Amino acid sequence: EVQLVESGGGLVQPGGSLRLSCAASGFTFSSHWMHWFRQAPGKGLVWVSRINSDGSSTSYADSVKGRFTISRDNAKNMLYLQMNSLRAEDTAVYYCTRELGILWGQGTMVTVSS
Amino acid sequence: DIVLTQTPLSLSVTPGQPASISCKSSQSLLHSDGNTYLYWYLQKPGQSPQLLIYEVSSRFSGVPDRFSGSGSGTDFTLKISRVEAEDVGVYYCMQGIHLPYTFGQGTKLESK
Numbered sequence: 001e002v003q004l005v006e007s008g009g010g011l012v013q014p015g016g017s018l019r020l021s022c023a024a025s026g027f028t029f030s031s032h033w034m035h036w037f038r039q040a041p042g043k044g045l046v047w048v049s050r051i052n053s054d055g056s057s058t059s060y061a062d063s064v065k066g067r068f069t070i071s072r073d074n075a076k077n078m079l080y081l082q083m084n085s086l087r088a089e090d091t092a093v094y095y096c097t098r099e100l101g102i103l104w105g106q107g108t109m110v111t112v113s114s
Numbered sequence: 115d116i117v118l119t120q121t122p123l124s125l126s127v128t129p130g131q132p133a134s135i136s137c138k139s140s141q142s143l144l145h146s147d148g149n150t151y152l153y154w155y156l157q158k159p160g161q162s163p164q165l166l167i168y169e170v171s172s173r174f175s176g177v178p179d180r181f182s183g184s185g186s187g188t189d190f191t192l193k194i195s196r197v198e199a200e201d202v203g204v205y206y207c208m209q210g211i212h213l214p215y216t217f218g219q220g221t222k223l224e225s226k
Contacts (some may be wrong), residue, residue, distance in 0.1 A: 045155070045163060045206055047215040061214045095162060100210045101155055102174070104162040 002026030002103060004096050009108030016086050016112070022079035022096030022105055030054070030074035033099055036081050038092035039107075048094070049081065064090075086112045116141050116209050120218035127197045128226040135221045137207035139188040144211075151210035154183055154192045157220075158203040166205075167192065199225050 008020040022034070036048040049060045049070040058070050069082040079096050093107040117140040127133045143150045154167040165174045167183035170190060180195040194201060202225050207218040 044220045045157075045208070045217045047208075047217075059213050100151075100153060100168075100208070100215070101163060101165045102168075104164065106162055 004098065004103055004105035006094065006096055006105040006108040009094065009110045011111045011113065012086055013114050014087060014112055017082070017084045018086065018110060020081040020083065020094055020096075020108055020110070022081075024077045024079065024098070027098070027103075029072075029077040034070075034072060034079045035097045035100065036070060036079075037095045037097060037101075038090075038110075039095070040089075040092045043092075046092075051079070083110070086110075088112050115214055116143075116212050116216050118207050118209060118216055118218040120205075120207060120221050122221060123219060124222045124224070126224045126226050127194075129199055130196050133194040133197050133201075133223060135192045135205055135207075137185075137190045137192070137218050139190070139209060141212070142187045143190075143209050144187060150186060152183075152185070152190050153208045153210060154181075155206045155208065156201070156203050157206065158200075161203075163206065197223070197225070201225075 005023045012018050033052050035050045038046050038048050051058050051070045051072055055072045067085045071080045091112050093109050095107045096105045119138045121136045143152050150170045152170045155163040156166050157163040166177050166181050171183045182193050184191050202223055204220040204222050206220050
């Protein structure tokens with residue numbers, strides 16, 4: 001089955017860290033650019049980061065630049081988002097996608113609160 | 115950043131009637147490669163978003179033909195020829211030409 005499954009979300013204190021994972025299956029993961037999007041509770045969609053197919057090129061939204069790092073392991077069909085120095089405004093459901101939203105995961109909730 | 119402005123922000127439609135959503139961009143979305151990178155997504159209640167239309171007017175696999183996209187440059191439209199109950203949710207346009215990729219505010223479609 002072609003799918004993306006995110007994991008790693010949870011409750012973290014401001015200033016803390018989390019690493020989100022996205023497991024890909026059913027397609028040739030190494031051939032595709034991958035993205036992270038997020039959606040704060042009751043709000044709209046926001047693009048967070050992207051990585052090219054071999055992991056050599058990355059881009060970030062200004063709001064997360066310097067704090068978040070996107071990476072991938074093509075041998076394991078895995079996408080990651082390392083999130084450091086988390087803030088309350090990072091609270092959201094985080095989605096990984098294949099290309100620009102061709103395929104979405106179910107999302108993982110990140111809550112930053114003391 | 116490119117600003118996408120969707121109108122209306124909410125829509126209440128009787129099943130079987132048409133619906134139309136506008137998305138206006140603050141900059142042209144025409145790429146030098148000749149493609150225009152404007153996408154439409156639907157987020158049904160409690161679900162992840164799903165791709166409906168890519169590059170202005172191409173329907174994604176499995177999307178019913180009652181959905182159509184049109185436009186060019188900075189003005190785009192999503193049309194539903196005959197709304198069905200399963201079409202309720204929030205519709206978003208998104209530009210994929212300039213980083214950061216940005217979305218419209220979303221249009222909530224409800225069934226009367």
